[in-house]
Amino acid sequence: MDSMLYVVPVVGVIALLFAFYKATTINKVDAGTDRMKEIASYIEEGAMAFLSREYKTLAIFVVVLFIILAIGIDPLTAVSFLIGAVFSALAGFFGMKVATKANVRTANAAKEGGMNKALNVAFSGGTVMGMSVVGLGLLGIGILYITIGNPAIITGFGLGSSSIALFGRVGGGIYTKAADVGADLVGKVEAGIPEDDPRNPAVIADNVGDNVGDVAGMGADLFESYVGSIISAITLGIVVFETKGALYPLLLSAVGVIASIIGTFFVRAKEGSDPQKSLNMGTLASAVLTVMVAFFLSKSLFNSYQPFIAIVSGLVVGLVVAKITEYYTSGDYKPVQSIADESETGPSTNIIGGLSVGMMSTAWPIIVIAVGILVAFYASGGTTNAAQGLYGIALAAVGMLSTAGMTIAVDAYGPIADNAGGIAEMSELPKEVRIVTDKLDAVGNTTAAVGKGFAIGSAALTALALFASYTQAVGLESIDLTKPTVIAGLLIGGMLPFLFSAITMKAVGKAAFSMIEEVRRQFREIPGLMEGKAKPEYKKCVDISTTAALREMIIPGILAVIAPIATGVILGTEALGGLLAGSLVTGVLMAIFMANAGGAWDNAKKYIEEGNHGGKGSEAHKAAVVGDTVGDPFKDTSGPSINILIKLMTIVALVFAPLFLKFTGLF
Template identity: 75%
Template sequence: MNLIIAPIIGVVALLYAYYKAVTINKVDVGNERMREISGYIHEGAMAFLSREYRTLLIFAAILFIILGVGIGWTTAICFLVGAAFSALAGFFGMQVATKANVRTANAAKDGGMNKALSVAFSGGAVMGMAVVGLGIIGVAGLYLIFNDITIVTGFSLGASSIALFGRVGGGIYTKAADVGADLVGKVEAGIPEDDPRNPAVIADNVGDNVGDVAGMGADLFESYVGSIISAITLGLIAFGDEGALFPLMLAAVGIVSSIAGTFFVKGNEGTNPQKSLDMGTNVSAIIVIVAAYFLSVSILGTARPFAAIITGLLVGIIIAKITEYYTSTEYAPVKQIADQSNTGPATTIISGLAVGMGSTAMPIIVLAIGILVAFYVSGGSADAAQGLYGIALAAVGMLSTAGMTIAVDAYGPIADNAGGIAEMCELPPEVREITDQLDAVGNTTAAIGKGFAIGSAALTALALFASYTQVVGLSVINLTQPTVIAGLFVGGMLPFLFSSITMQAVGKAAFSMIEEVRRQFREIPGIMEGKGTPEYKKCVDISTTAALREMVIPGLLAVIVPVLIGLLLGKEALGGLLAGALVTGVLMAIMMANAGGAWDNAKKFIEGGEHGGKGSEAHKAAVVGDTVGDPFKDTSGPSINILIKLMTIVALVFGPLIAEFGGMLIK
């Protein structure tokens, strides 16, 4: 079986994404007002992306030179390709998402649920196919060119670097706008969400695309790439060239299965869109399961790797279901937060934090069991290399249907934007009912997607960590060594420091947004009567400037600290740092994502008519909870996923340098 098949399948994914984009462009945009509002959102999103990429160009150029001089110019070239592909995936996804939103709203008006779901999901599918297509073309193509996986790790570093900046920058942007729009619009002015009188409403809708389409796509792009590269690295040790071929073929089959799954996403009037999305996801998973068995037997001559892949898929599904339990309005945790909102914001915050903290237990237990099962079913008791390879394959298995997973996730913000456009353009109530139903499903898929991203991040980081130990020749991390303990503590601290910086960034940006919205309400005549036009662009500019300014320090932290610890204290201390960051990072990510999702849906639960409904004291308390939860679930939480993976890939890429020169402070 030839490696060339993998990049060819990647090209097929890109062609399918192009076909979906062309299909979306043929859908009618709607009336002039819809064109105008959609134009504001598209212009704001693309302007942010353009300014963000110009900023990141400086970072990429500096790191390119450092890599070229310190590691090798071929690795540096791979880094640039990874950064460029990650940026391209975000650009393609954002371009189409900001066109699909208005077409989804118009489709809901003219064609009902089925047509609206089709347009929104097609927009998400473009993002999904762009991510997996560019990912497999990059990894497989560079591996074919250089035939050295240690060089190709540069590609993963490029993807991870852009992903972290994209997630942090996008998260700061979207939450600054969201918090400003909610606190001044909903709580102070008493106007509905997505009301065109709110000056921050366009920035809020732009933020949905910046954070939840481009940011999320970049997050899973680097997880996807990182899992394949770590599996190739460990596969070469365990099975030779066949061990490298297997994860690439598995990823290729996953792309084909994801494309097949998209044909099963069809909505009918009166049915829950969630069932249709679940059908597409399940079909993709079944195809991968069947194909993985035959690939495992034919390429590696054993079914053991297949068992590890099944383990990864099951871990992903179970964590997604646990996440749904803690964040859906259907279950007790969210209802308990809504109940606590009757006694004010303080009890809302307390109950939300309790739900978030409690929600870490089951996913961690499932992850721990999954790691043990993947290791031992792969033959780890007899051959540790095969066991570690099994863990890496579990991550690849979980991400094999990433094309479909990302499509379902990216569908959410498109549906959310469609609802906002319907509100701002005063479309008939039945249109808003359809978009609200699509959006409600989108909230659940987004929460599940975050759980999936956290689980895949943990397995990917662990696999990359195993690859790091192989590169630097580290067989044991001795916890009696003071340097290892020092590294462990510093690593454990980093996710907290990182979250503090990103939370404060949202707070500062939101403060500026709130002041600007208040100023416009105060100074623009007739704005509350609908006669004055808000200055939307000023709010968009506040979010853009704040996001670009505040994303720099967290991004540099993830790159500089691992190299610094490795050079000063040695490879063992760096191993301790990575272990500490992995443990606390996964816990923090789960807690923040689930607490934020639960607060958000507790607010929506009350808005549905419970506890007095909109405008009640319980609703005001729930809005405060949601405001706290916004940066939890959309800025800091998802960014931690990338933090732990980026630090590990930095250690892997700079591993040869650290192995040779590390420990300067203690020598």
């Protein structure tokens, strides 16, 4: 049985080789005209410069935490942490490097080959991100488990990936939304020029932001979800089933990678067809293949179908939450259309409508997640053996993320298509090209919203599974809600997602203020800019977003690490359990609310731009643009970052559990 473990890192290498193959094919595609190459070079230089500066800043944090872990916990845990941090950073780097090459090639493919060729290039770019994430995740966990075999040590790998993910999501989110808000408010509302107009000084920063936020940030987010779910399943599985309890989630994840690779070959679009259906076909093929193998693995390893049922419950929860997210954020359905209707009477009613849709959208996902948890727990034998039931919940998280390679590929395709549209606009390509890229971008908006819903669902299950691992590590059989320390922990935990969101929203506001002032200055002071006779100073806007993102990401990241450690040392392990429970409840709700409200505002604006309620330039459109700028930090900064916050705090608690057992609290 132990020899089967070697399959896991081997599959990780296969995924990385497939990513390399896809990257090579993208590089062979023609990048288009000199003007297209020039614009693409601005985007690539800005994106890579930001990532370089961000990683240099994060290196200080990684070194400090490495030393703390080596001295306070265990040197091997510190090494595991370092590997997790490096692999997470590499996943973001690989994905963004290729995305910034795929965007211009997608635009040129749309010009020369139409829909099918453009979809193939954009999706291939997303595939590199997806395969890099799952390949590095499996390679890291597989090698660590084979060489060390101690789940407590491997949790350090999860801590490393979560730390980089939080900084990456927050930093990327602040960057992209500062640029987006500045570009929209001054460009669309004040100057009355189209989106991605080359006269707008913030347009390059906006396109760079799509990469650092929606590619590198999103990739790091799902990398730590993917890793965290596997680690929690290994930790709980060994307690209940010994080696085979760890082997099942590892092998299933390996199967999911192979299924995702196969699924990519199903993504093909014919001219005039809907690209969404093609992407859905790839996702469905991956899921079906994974489920089939999960069935046989469950029977052969456990002589039972209970683990298989838990896996399926996770997959179903992910798919259902994604569809609910699509309903509340797509312009094809009533919730978004109602926000567009309310835009007729101005920004106030637009914002009220968006807030209402966001709040309403929390109900069904929470119910679905709750049902999935109960099914996974009781179907896994939780009635007679609670630890076995908790293992079932961890397997549900693994099941949801088993096809992460495909899920991330579909998600990362979106910002590449968006960038392609921007390059087409700035390069003044024929209208037919923009029609193709706009259709790809519209599908990308839906896949991004669905991806966020998937990330939220996986965050809830992964955080709960890690929480169960924490209770096992510190010997907590129950948490007494009548104890004042537990109540204090519960309240502090419930407050943290609000405080975290306030800090990140404020950061976007401050950065956007500086961006707006700079764009206004250039329109005012550069002669001939509005007439298209002068070139904007793009670099100044890129520098504003970069500086603000790097400065403002520090406090939220440190908060997520310090809060659980301080609570565990001062108030004790049970109070820390209360903090984790409180943050899980409010964090999941806040994440769903903010992500869906932001997505609904965005697509309400796009629904009006399609010609409804007066179309572009109408009063309803201006109101919708205001609502969209409010929703931007909701859906792309604070909302997605909360997912990582709740998981990072839980894995910090798990890694530092030995410390909390030494210091039993002051109360």
